[in-house]
Amino acid sequence: DQTCIADRELKRNLQSLAMGKPSQRVLCRKGKGKDI
Numbered sequence: 467d468q469t470c471i472a473d474r475e476l477k478r479n480l481q482s483l484a485m486g487k488p489s490q491r492v493l494c495r496k497g498k499g500k501d502i
Contacts, residue, residue, distance in 0.1 A: 469476065481500060484493040495501075 471479075480493065484491060484495045485500070486492075
């Protein structure tokens with residue numbers, strides 16, 4: 467709600483920031499799944 471970004475778009479963008487190429491990752495995640 468604070469970002470005014472739709473849930474679907476927010477999840478898609480967070481996944482791309484966490485699961486891109488290793489040199490391009492901005493976010494760190496735990497585990498191998500797509501959970502954010």
